[in-house]
Amino acid sequence: MHHSKFIEALGAMPLTSATVDGGRWVIGLEGDKSVTIKQNSHVELLVHCSAHRQMLRLNVERDAELRIVHVVTMAECKSNIDITLAERAHVSMTQVVLSSAEAKVVANLVEPHARFELGGAFILKGEERGVVSADVKHMSADCSSRTTYKGVASDNARGKFTGLVYVAQDAQRTDSEQLSRNVTIGQARIETLPQLEIYADDVKCSHGATVGQMDEQAILYMRQRGLSFADAKRLQIEGFVKDIVLHAAIEECADKLSDLLQEKL
Amino acid sequence: MLKVENLHASVGDKEILKGINLEVKAGEVHAIMGPNGSGKSTFASVLAGNEKFTVTEGKVEYLGEDLLNLSIEERSRKGLFLGFQYPVEIPGVTMANFMKIAVNEHRKYRGEEPLTAAQYLKLMREKSAIVELDSKLTSRAVNEGFSGGEKKKNEIFQMAMLEPKLAILDETDSGLDIDALRIVATGVTRLKTKENATVVITHYQRLLDYIVPDYVHVLYKGRIIYSGDKSLALKLEKEGYDWLINDYKEE
């Protein structure tokens, strides 16, 4: 599988222990797993699915930095990643869903000054059905979060994004942004539910959602220069989701992710 | 009119004003200068009653009354005006409506009838001319989308509307080009009478070319360390604050 080569190239080792304090690791998800990222450590995790149902619990201790790249290419899988961030923990995550799958991310910011960033994209075509969700729970004051999820569905595909920003009472000075941007092509259907649930007053929370179409002018322009419709379309979609991949949580993954997208398109 | 004695104030645990003494009489213009972070804006905020700061010691007498016992709006209605360094934006609330309520609150306090719409419009036209404020601005939301210069002109326009006894202008000159500066300063000068007083807080001498002060004070580390006449401002412009600060350190 191309996956393993990719991982080898990145020099990641399979993760077997339940605690880590540094390094780059790969986890093939099967069943239930829990991993603790030790205090002050810097850890990178490549996550891919190797079973149809998985649950990964990540416990990120104080001052730890965790970078995650999660790729879902396996059809009909259900993945669940639940992250708990302690004081000043910083988690940056990239998720790419390229198959009929359910992918759920939950981030619990339980102590002050934790930071969570998620960049996600799903690309679905044919008869695929993708359901992704991102719940960010601000349980403590002074935390920040950023979620950007982009969705593309073409042909008869159906995509659904559910996002929640929850701000508990007393989670003052929460700074949170959530953005869901989507493109539908052909007979596809996209549903987006960006939700805010806020119980504290001194917060900066915003969310936005768009569902749009490809820029026909640009497509025409490209075709006028000799590109096929398919290529023009592909270029547009690539352009649309590119920033998610370019800013991959693990920089070295950007090229590989971009290859995966190309393949899918 | 204003008598400040040994004023101490802090925000949280941090003491910012450490014993200020100042007396301002009717008809006078005072300038307060000083390097960044010396407590100039805090001093202005405390006089206006900003609850962010706690007065820990000292007293302030204003028109024979204990100023510190009054709420922010009571101070305003008794003629204390603060021109803000950073005027805040209030979305959706038009300038005209905002000022109408303010003017009528002031009138009510003085036992006067509220202005009719026609009287109010007339007053607004007169006063906005003083600072060459584009009349269109009064139908826009308070400070929203105003340029830096417009915001400052707008402060002086409001001062003209409310005709304060004591105006404290906090860095009214910052961020102004030379034309705007001239307009704002001329506006302030035109509003000057024998009965009112002005305290100008500024970094630069250039404003004082237009608004000529009777006294210049230097605020440093929460205290007024030196006072003089208008020549002091010129000296500061030329020589900076170092000579004063050095003196102060030696003390």
Added chain:
Amino acid sequence: MENETKNIINELEQSDYKYGFVTDIETEIIPKGLSEDIIRLISAKKGEPEWMLERRLKAYRHWLTLKHPNWAHLDIPEIDFQDVIYYAAPKPKKQLSSMDEVDPELKRTFDKLGIPLEEQMALAGVAVDAVMDSVSVKTTFRDTLAEKGIIFCSISEAIKEHPELIKKYLGSVVPYTDNFYAALNAAVFSDGSFCYIPKGVRCPMELSTYFRINAEGTGQFERTLIVADEGSYVSYLEGCTAPRRDENQLHAAVVEIVVEKDADVKYSTVQNWYPGDKDGKGGIYNFVTKRGLCKEGAHLSWTQVETGSAITWKYPSCVLLGDNASGEFYSVAMTNNYQQADTGTKMIHIGRNTRSRIVSKGISAGRSQNAYRGLVKVARDADNARNYSQCDSLLIGDRCGAHTFPVVDCSNPSAVLEHEATTSKISEEQLFYCNQRGLSTEDAVGLIVNGYAREVLQQLPMEFAVEAQKLLAISLEGSVG
């Protein structure tokens, strides 16, 4: 069995009659609870034709199969539907002999709202001839409307006088199968308004503004039907800015609007029902279904200012069925103390080139919970559908909640849909600035809130916009300090 029931009803009816059941006081003793008998009784009391009764019964039987919905972000105490009196004819109000007897708190609110004394008296239930005289004004009014062929009457009257219109349109937008409360309303609705604007007619006045006083007391299960025929226009205003001290806890109204080809309807609501006291005791439960059906080129605009009720559950919606139809929803929902609101809209794009716009401004204070819930749905054939939604929340105090639950569901690739939401609070700097210019904190908060809600308030007919502004300020009382 059937016969037996009928006999009982007949007997009941006759005895009603015999004992003067029609007087207000007697209506009080209609038994609590809901059953087919009660529905027959309601229908009979209203002198309805058989077909109407059949409709009610059908709805009731359907309602029996439904469960109380619980998906909203609301904490609704369990309601015992057998503990409700369903025949809620206008409640007999204690007649007061002068304004001095009126609850001073109520009086204070009237004054703040600037309601003329005559109306104050009527609203507070003071017997006064002056207001009764306005009936004559109302009559001239009706003449003007009749000249244009506009029908504006109570729904009970319409059932009798315009059965063909009622048969055609009642339940055509909100069928009894729609939801729990729509079914309940279809079974037991007490009264409401009916309005028909004929083809090409532009209604010359804001409907119902004049009937503000009369609209009072229409009961707990209100039913409104507005039909704007091809190319017509009407602006309709529901509600009243004055506080309503209604003892009925449960209100479940249904409003249906049919907007035929190229017609234009503007529906404005100001809702200020009793929200309960400072500790969250009492208050109205307001569970409303409002929907409009827009045919080709039709336009429907909903504007609502919601400050009352203990619990509000309400989503005025637009079904954009015809090509080029457009819908708008402008809302200010304010909650204070222990109030809960779950409100928003649905924009269903079915026709081509359909457009919708949503502007929602939530304000939560005290310990209240305020949620926006919305759906923008674009069906497969709704080419070039456009929606823009903006949902802002303002929090006042740190014990309240503000929530946003939008759903955007798009099945057409040429649709462009945008949703934006922000959450903010009144900043200390804004308050300080206003205080420094001489405004009290209460006035400053009122001003800032009105500024925040301005985009919506601007949509209201002039005279109500002013009252609504005052209302917002009053509803905020005690939330800062």
